[in-house]
Amino acid sequence: MPELDSAGPPCPHPSRPSISRRSPRPLPGCTAAGSPGGESAAAAASPLLDTRTSCPGAPGAAGRCRCRAARARAPSRRGRRAPRCAAESGESAAAMASGCPAPFGEPGEAREGFLCPLCRLDLQAFQQLRQHYEEEHSREERDVRGQLRNLVQKAKRAKKKLLRQEGDDRTDSGSQERYESFSYGGIDPYMWEPQEVGAMRSHLSDFKKHRAARIDHYVVEVNKLIIRLEKLTSFDRANTESAKIRAIEKSVVPWVSDQDVPFCPDCGNKFSIRNRRHHCRLCGSIMCKKCTELVSLPLASKLTSASKEALGSHTSPNSSPNSVHGSRRGSISSISSVSSVLDEKDDDRIRCCRHCKDTLLKREQQIDEKEYTPEIVKLYEKLRLCMEKVDQKAPEYIRMAESLNAGETTYSLEHANDLRVEIQKVYEFIDALSKKILSLGLHEDPQPHPKTLQLQRMIRYSATLFVQEKLLGLMSLPTKDQYEDLKRRRLQLMALEAHGKQEEKQQDLILRSAAAVNGDATQLKKGTVRKCEGWLPTSSASREREIADPLLQQIDNITSFIKQAKAANRIDEVRMLQENLRQLQDEYDQQQTLKAIELSKKQAEEEERQREELQVLREKEWEREHHRFLSQHSRTRSLDFREVGQQQHEVTQNRNLTAHVLDLDITQIKRDPSFETPAVEQLPAEEPLVFALRPQGVPQGDKDREQPACLNPFEDEADTPQSEEDSTNPFAKDTSPVVSFSNTALQSDKKEYNPFENEEEDEQTNGEPGSTTNPFEEDENPSQKPGGSWNSGNPFEEGSSTNPFEVEDGSEISGEEAIEEELLLQQIDNIKAYIFDAKHSGRMDEVEVLTENLKELKRTLAKQKEKSNC
């Protein structure tokens, strides 16, 4: 087997699942995996696998935590021969899974943390767990190998689907492996245990003590000035004679006598007839004319009134700005005193020294700041609120989605859908807000300070980062029908689990001779995780399970990917993505016109016929299978037999159901007046393809407790001799025959109905032939990309689901066109912003593409409006 080559240490360390939970950020995937309460059997069965499925999504951090796990493994491997606890944990996990065939597992069963796998003691840290293990359990003797194998096998079964993509993964993991370095003795400095924060010392109390003394002084000073200022402005200066003014001024503060000050204390110039002395009206000191400052009356009144308000005292009528202003005009003409010729009359301003003015200005600044909250702060506060909301809701949603996608019934689908829409709204809001912050003040005449702009850019950037990271982590929900399907499958799985366990024991015996396989399996598993590192949470994990995406998710994904692509300067990819975005929009338009048309009878009949044909075919297969199965597993024969029968039954049911789902979906998409008849006939043509896929894809992927080979007659022919030995991992080989089979089936079917397919509209040809052939390759062919398997089994729905608005349609039933419009508008906004970005960074080609897109969107919007007007 090819996987054997990359065999590695068969040592899934006990700390692995727990370590990943230690990852710095609460990764949605990881938390979900560890979430207590009604987990799916598959999820509960093996924490090991859980982390694996959820971790691929974790960006960066997951990569790191995985690395740590890999490194952490080394010491333990050195310490004991093999971590028996690993085997044990597999064992207990399996027991847990088999112990809950009912849809509701014991919620208390799933614990997390650093549990000792033997005594279930919760140790607080990895170090402690290790220590505990070495102290407590090191002497216990076990058949380590057997248990290990047992575990590995379970692991494989539970996640066969992943293993099937190993073709591609393996190469990746293999090469990744090569640049990975492992430690061998002491501890890698990067792995040193966490330490507490270093020493620190606070000087705050000291600081406050000194400051308090100083502040008292300062406050007294300021208040003194303000009180004097008030006195100086409390009379009608304009209509008072200057001599009287002077008298009042002198009464407010005693003036320093002229003789005492021969030089200006500020500039040091000698006073003379030409260089006259001036007195500060606020403190009475003397300075020369150059050094005087003037306080205007409005400023004075502002200062005094503010402090009065602050003190809660009454405002004196005279000091109100209006009265001052009103009287000022007349003052200029009324003043004709001789003194004003020599000593410039400043009845509308108050002369003071530099120091007093400084103090007053500071005071003014404080007053201003108290009242003024800049726009950016308001927006930013809103932005943070939204982010907090996301942080609150997203984990909840992910838990729901995870559970729903696993076919559990803990949460209601509608509720989850609502939550999803809500969260997505918040994202839109975040995006809009941050964009607004970015453009603040850009159009004002004196451009804001570069630092302000930088701040705005940074906020926008971090919001983008936030959205990118979190939004991509939102897994999608199954549609109603899929959900039913999932629920059923889960039930099956549980039933099979019990049976599968027995079988495993038997297989174990065979397996003991092939230890290498086990190592291989762990290796592979690790590989998968590794490969997916850097990719955001859940998207890959969920894709594996889900069959179709809500359209909104699609469009969201694409738009954010466009953003990323742009950030990475990948112009051609951006263009490609934009192109597809437009296609989606078109498709959406079309779909709007085609909604809610009944499925024709003819279709139904045709389809029925096809189904029967297929049924016959399948039954033949089953029979063949049985023969082989019986001969191979004589000991558990009777049990297996029953199981298989039951399963087959269920599969058929599934099939029927999905058929309906499909039909509905397809007709919805294809209901274009001009294509009505061709579409009708064409449908059945593709139906069998889906079926052919389903019985193989589903049992292999999900019903993995089932004896794997029994579903696949082809493996028998291809490599019966080896299957005895390697039956743990038959998929590497048996898949290719399947592919060829299904492909031929597909081709023959296609030929029959080819003419119609040609008549399809171009976006359908785009979407469909690709997707009809794809699922086979991607589901069955191990060499395909793992990411490819998103459309496992239902290409049609997927094709259409890229339309962003279907979610709205589904949940809010076409009446809510306002929201769709809003979304469109949002979209247009987005694109405008992209254009701005692109222009900003001088990527003109991008601008072109984007502008084109914008037009397209606007057209769509116009149509939409028309429609809503009708």
Next chain:
Amino acid sequence: MNAVLAVKQYVSKMIEDSGPGMKVLLMDRETTGAVSMVYTQSEILQREVYLFERLDSAHREPMKHLKAICFLRPTKENVEFLIQELRRPKYSTYFIYFSNVISKSDVKALAEADEQEVVAEVQEFYGDYIAVNPHLFSLNLLGCCQGRHWDPAQLARTTQGLTALLLSLKKCPMIRYQLSSEPARRLAECVKQVITKEYELFDFRRTEVPPLLLILDRSDDAITPLLNQWTYQAMVHELLGINNNRIDLSRVPGISKDLREVVLSAENDEFYANNMYLNFAEIGSNIKNLMEDFQRRKPKEQQKLESIADMKAFVENYPQFRKMSGTVSKHVTVVGELSRLVAERNLLEVSEVEQELACQNDHSSALQNVRRLLQNPRVTELDAARLVMLYALHYERHSSNSLPGLLSELRNRGVADRYRKLVSAVVEYGGKRVRGSDLFSPKDAVAITKQFLKGLKGVENVYTQHQPLLHETLDQLIKGKLRDSQFPYLGPNTLRDRPQDIIVFIIGGATYEEALTVYNLNRSTAGVRIVLGGTTIHNTRRKPVTFEPREPRGGAGSCAEGRPSHAPPHLG
């Protein structure tokens, strides 16, 4: 004992303490370096720190809606700047953190300037060093000694840096120092003094075996920094220069705009983290794998990006793809440039001779090889001078020493005067007279046998024969065999048990080769944790070039401290 984590935790704590809201981080030149080593921009952005300012920059705008986190060294200038800042605050609230002990009078001065009551916190967070790797720190100080004596300012700074490290790691160590070095003793005393003075600060939970601080002097091993290195991190530093994790590639011919300066940080770059200690050949093959991986992925995406399905599959892998492509282009560029330089300068051959000079005792063949390389026009001036320096150091007292001949050959070759001066400077700095331990000839029977066996077996890699002296020193220290006569304890107490937590500090700078040694010791010795530090991290290439316009240095860049007394002091 993780230096990077220690600083990072400090910074995180500062950000946490300042609460929610937009923040600006106000730093000085040195703390900017310290912070940038442990936090990436996007990481810190997510914690609402949106602006990064230098306290001394004049172009800051008042932004009253921002909180300011000030992380500053407690220098006179900083305190003065801060007083000015507080008199006319530009931000709403100030959270002030000093990276070292600040005097009470400075605190008072600050308090009196804070008339508007904008300061919400005044603390000492001891992140007063550059954390390069978890086990490696630097103070980025050049020229800290004049001849055999400390520059007083540099001694103070070094003491501060070293005590800050101890405080941030919460270690109150026993101190050993290299007896043959006066600066080592001085530094040890200064550190001890600080510990005694700030005994309240150093009052940590006692561990069973107290940690150990070992202070060494570069002059004892002047060879190591003169050798060309072949591990990734060391090579990059040697040939391109790493400055606070940043690498300046602008001199690389035909470099694209966004690769002018790249960041190599083991914290964020997995490839780098996994490869920084591998040698060049391994890196080559790893880069090849990385590229193959990338290419295998790339055309596939591009071929098929036609249908929605393809696109979706692509988009699914996109961030991964993007991340990878960033990593690939960065490392391919760096490694490509490295190999270009290696080829251009004939470094393989040079390195072989260097290693021979450093590790073997065959005078005639060494001399012959040096002569041969001096004739080679592709060998750079610096490399040529370096070979002669190594020769001079090794065969200083050899009976048939032909150093004058080599020097005249250097002159004939047109090697600049300042390079030639380096040769004698190096000998003065790290010659036999100065060295406390013997670098070249084996000391005891065991070592002699070892070397003999090594000669028999042949060496597996001629380019990496050299083991820095530090390895042996640490090895003995861990085994409890390090002689008290050579490395005495400061104070009456001695360590009975084998040490567990070791901090080694090299006056005159550490090298990445030594960092690798320490890394390997950490990984291979259970129960021992070693942190290495130096006044700087050396490379041979950059410093002489950097200081070109100035007075010739009294040593190769690596031996910058060994300035002969006639050269006037100047600081880097």
